[in-house]
Amino acid sequence: QISQELAVLNATALVDKITENCFEKCIHDPQASISPQQSGCVDQCLGKYLRSWNVISKSYITRIQQSSSNPSNGI
Amino acid sequence: QISQELAVLNATALVDKITENCFEKCIHDPQASISPQQSGCVDQCLGKYLRSWNVISKSYITRIQQSSSNPSNGI
């Protein structure tokens, strides 16, 4: 059950960060409705964010493993 | 008593957000004292922020009510 709560927390954080970043990147001048161009941008932004999250996750795990085998390398 | 703590929390959050936003908007170059122009700007900014808070509150409540009567509309 703790693991489940963790997964929910994790998903919520991801949704919040993507919404905030993609709203900022794609909707500079909010109008009465989202234009097709803006919603296309949101979709691309969302894909790019998820791929970025994957790259950062892998690089960070790699770095943690390196530093635990070579502590002088820090966290 | 819980409601009271909530009200205090709410007021504190409002004071903090207004102070941060209006300091940022009105005092670009902090001097030995606040100029009359800067304090005029703070007063106007404060009024505009409160009115903005009202507009957002009403729009958000309206949106929540719409989406609870039409769930496909999301939160």
Add this chain to the structure above:
Amino acid sequence: QISQELAVLNATALVDKITENCFEKCIHDPQASISPQQSGCVDQCLGKYLRSWNVISKSYITRIQQSSSNPSNGI
């Protein structure tokens, strides 16, 4: 033991703020390694941040003491 936890929390907050600010100020375009120029900038930035922290601490404590002897002066 509470005081000790507080000291750790305080040091952690300081490390986090310095890292964030000095990374932002010194490393605009992250490369495959930190250049000597960038690490020199980080060292200077770190020194300047610590000195800034000292100035703010002293000024804030002074202000708190003034306002407690003269309440109309606020917090």
Add this chain to the structure above:
Amino acid sequence: KEIMQFVESENSKSKVQMSIHNFTDMCFKKCNKDKPILSADLNSGEEQCLTNCLNRFLDTNIRVVQALQGVQK
């Protein structure tokens, strides 16, 4: 049981309040970007900007949630 209901309703009230603070902060910044504060009032353009900002943010949020649910399936 009534106490639990009260706590829960206060809890969700508090979440809504904190969301309103965050949305106001974000949309105040967006709608006043690169503009000086010249009046305490909101003109109709500013009021429209705030409402649009909130609603397009919530649209974006829904789109993100739906897309992530699609990825999960």
Add this chain to the structure above:
Amino acid sequence: KEIMQFVESENSKSKVQMSIHNFTDMCFKKCNKDKPILSADLNSGEEQCLTNCLNRFLDTNIRVVQALQGVQK
């Protein structure tokens, strides 16, 4: 009772410390905006900027609190 006093005093110490972190962060950003870091020292202009930044922020905070108390009445 002494323990309560100790906890309370540590608690308020911790609030002051966190405020100092936030003020330093904000004023370091404001006083070094659009300027590169060229020295670990603070020159007198930079030190003055930090002190002014803190005090004008606190002035703004007081003004906001007083205005909101006026609205409430």
Add this chain to the structure above:
Amino acid sequence: KEIMQFVESENSKSKVQMSIHNFTDMCFKKCNKDKPILSADLNSGEEQCLTNCLNRFLDTNIRVVQALQGVQK
């Protein structure tokens, strides 16, 4: 005892996850600064920027920790 270990391991897992969220947020902003989003894919330059951003941030963090430990001595 097993429960404690489980809680602790979940706890550190949660810290790593929150760090990953913060690093992604920061490096996404840095690597897309002043650029419009033109594709859902990452080209090799963008992927390199993200990895470099993370690693140089962690280098900076280590340098700051070591310098502060030096100050303390």
